[in-house]
Amino acid sequence: MTQRNSFSRRSAMFAVVGALAFASVASSAQAEWRGWNIHIEGYPNTVAMDSMADMLAEKSGGSITLKMFHAGVLGSQPDAIEQVRLGALEIGNFNLGPMGQVVPETNVVSLPFVFKGMEHMYRVMDGEVGEEIGAAMAAKGLTPLAWYSSGARSFYNSKRPITQPADVEGMKVRVMNNDLFVGMIESLGGNATPMAFSEVFQSIKTGVVDGAENNWPSFESTSHFEVAGFYSLSQHLIIPECVCINTGVFEGLSAEDQKLVKDAARASAEEQRKLWDERAVASRDKVLAAGVKFNEISDKAPFQAAMQAVYEKAYADNPALKPLVEKIQAVD
Numbered sequence: 001m002t003q004r005n006s007f008s009r010r011s012a013m014f015a016v017v018g019a020l021a022f023a024s025v026a027s028s029a030q031a032e033w034r035g036w037n038i039h040i041e042g043y044p045n046t047v048a049m050d051s052m053a054d055m056l057a058e059k060s061g062g063s064i065t066l067k068m069f070h071a072g073v074l075g076s077q078p079d080a081i082e083q084v085r086l087g088a089l090e091i092g093n094f095n096l097g098p099m100g101q102v103v104p105e106t107n108v109v110s111l112p113f114v115f116k117g118m119e120h121m122y123r124v125m126d127g128e129v130g131e132e133i134g135a136a137m138a139a140k141g142l143t144p145l146a147w148y149s150s151g152a153r154s155f156y157n158s159k160r161p162i163t164q165p166a167d168v169e170g171m172k173v174r175v176m177n178n179d180l181f182v183g184m185i186e187s188l189g190g191n192a193t194p195m196a197f198s199e200v201f202q203s204i205k206t207g208v209v210d211g212a213e214n215n216w217p218s219f220e221s222t223s224h225f226e227v228a229g230f231y232s233l234s235q236h237l238i239i240p241e242c243v244c245i246n247t248g249v250f251e252g253l254s255a256e257d258q259k260l261v262k263d264a265a266r267a268s269a270e271e272q273r274k275l276w277d278e279r280a281v282a283s284r285d286k287v288l289a290a291g292v293k294f295n296e297i298s299d300k301a302p303f304q305a306a307m308q309a310v311y312e313k314a315y316a317d318n319p320a321l322k323p324l325v326e327k328i329q330a331v332d
């Protein structure tokens with residue numbers, strides 16, 4: 001689907017969404033929420049979101065129920081972000097990558113190499129910067145309840161191993177829906193195509209794109225490894241994910257229920273982070289056993305240098321990002 005189609009479809013949806021949002025506010029006491037998740041059964045996020053749903057039902061004595069819809073059946077991620085934002089869906093597990101189009105402050109976590117590693121990302125998101133980003137999201141209708149892990153994203157493709165930026169030159173690379181990622185690929189000399197997650201397998205298979213970038217679990221769970229046999233450990237992006245709730249829905253809860261919902265989301269995040277670490281290893285083992293050619297990148301400095309242009313453009317588009325980056329760098 002082209003961007004243009006997806007946007008016009010989206011505007012048509014807003015009318016429906018508005019009506020639904022009103023309906024959901026009008027109904028009361030018994031909350032029956034619907035939740036969006038892009039991943040398949042067994043994926044850490046899927047298991048953790050189901051746990052959250054169980055906890056909510058149990059701890060609220062059945063007055064709050066969350067029905068999870070997995071595998072992106074309720075639509076693409078950019079559409080689902082809008083649906084939760086406007087209240088047509090109550091809850092979603094979102095990667096902060098595509099959220100930059102709606103909440104510009106979240107772009108700070110989509111800047112390549114901004115985190116020193118996974119533990120650094122957790123410390124940042126569980127601290128003051130996470131609060132600040134969260135407040136910006138809540139102001140746009142997406143209140144984060146907890147942060148999930150999404151590992152580190154690396155490049156994979158059907159053509160060749162990537163060891164230096166020149167290897168990306170001329171390559172057609174799928175990216176998540178955010179102009180920042182288009183700039184990231186262009187800075188390496190490649191051609192970026194924003195595209196829904198669900199379309200990537202077929203697009204690599206038919207040569208519409210040569211490759212994409214993602215963490216081990218998503219590379220494996222989507223079977224992308226069957227059509228893109230080279231995985232190069234660039235680890236250029238470490239982007240956290242949220243469990244987000246529609247701000248109006250959250251603010252309409254009693255203080256007691258707000259705590260109950262936050263506690264359930266945070267407990268699910270603890271579980272997700274643990275499952276994540278296990279799945280990352282299992283997924284890597286599985287794809288390597290299937291014959292994927294894997295390479296480390298001993299010198300990432302040329303990739304980092306190429307990203308200067310991405311930072312400069314991001315700061316020019318949104319000067320608020322610079323102090324946020326500095327705050328991230330100041331976290332140990």
Ligand code: GTR
Pocket residue numbers: 038077093094095097150176196197213214215218241
């Ligand atoms: C995954 C992430 C998804 C989605 C996907 C993508 O790692 O968990 O939410 O963003 O990547 O590349 O579209």
